[in-house]
Amino acid sequence: xxxxxxxxxxxxIVVGGRGQVGAAIADRLAAEGAEVAALDLPGARTDAGTAxxxxxxxxxxxxxxxxxxxxxxxxxxxxxxGVDAVVCASGATRQGTSLADETAEGWFSSLAVNLVxxxxxxQAVAPVLSDGGSLCFLSSGGAG
Numbered sequence: 001x002x003x004x005x006x007x008x009x010x011x012x013i014v015v016g017g018r019g020q021v022g023a024a025i026a027d028r029l030a031a032e033g034a035e036v037a038a039l040d041l042p043g044a045r046t047d048a049g050t051a052x053x054x055x056x057x058x059x060x061x062x063x064x065x066x067x068x069x070x071x072x073x074x075x076x077x078x079x080x081x082g083v084d085a086v087v088c089a090s091g092a093t094r095q096g097t098s099l100a101d102e103t104a105e106g107w108f109s110s111l112a113v114n115l116v117x118x119x120x121x122x123q124a125v126a127p128v129l130s131d132g133g134s135l136c137f138l139s140s141g142g143a144g
Contacts, residue, residue, distance in 0.1 A: 008033035016090030030055035037076035063117025
């Protein structure tokens with residue numbers, strides 16, 4: 001068994017950090033010693049932080065708006081004093097909508113969250129990500 005301080009000093013941001021997958025990642029990072037900012041939609045359920053010992057800071061982010069992505073990530077980076085790792089575990093699905101019933105607006109909304117949002121995250125953090133830092137993008141029907 002390894003020490004729970006293996007990530008001590010690591011500053012991590014988890015986008016989608018209040019959903020099922022993102023919350024589990026945020027909790028694990030915090031349990032391993034990282035300082036974590038868990039960002040998600042305003043009003044998103046909060047699954048993260050139950051065992052974090054105060055190492056997880058929660059914040060809001062709207063991945064469909066470039067200005068909000070820049071604001072939220074800027075605030076998180078300022079709070080953490082920098083950033084070493086970013087996990088983008090956000091996602092939007094339109095379950096139960098068949099291709100025939102899908103609307104252009106619904107399709108564009110999914111693309112904004114699932115494709116444009118991660119691009120905006122990478123664009124915002126790349127200039128300030130520490131040397132040797134990591135960007136991790138994942139997607140799943142349960143990521144959101």
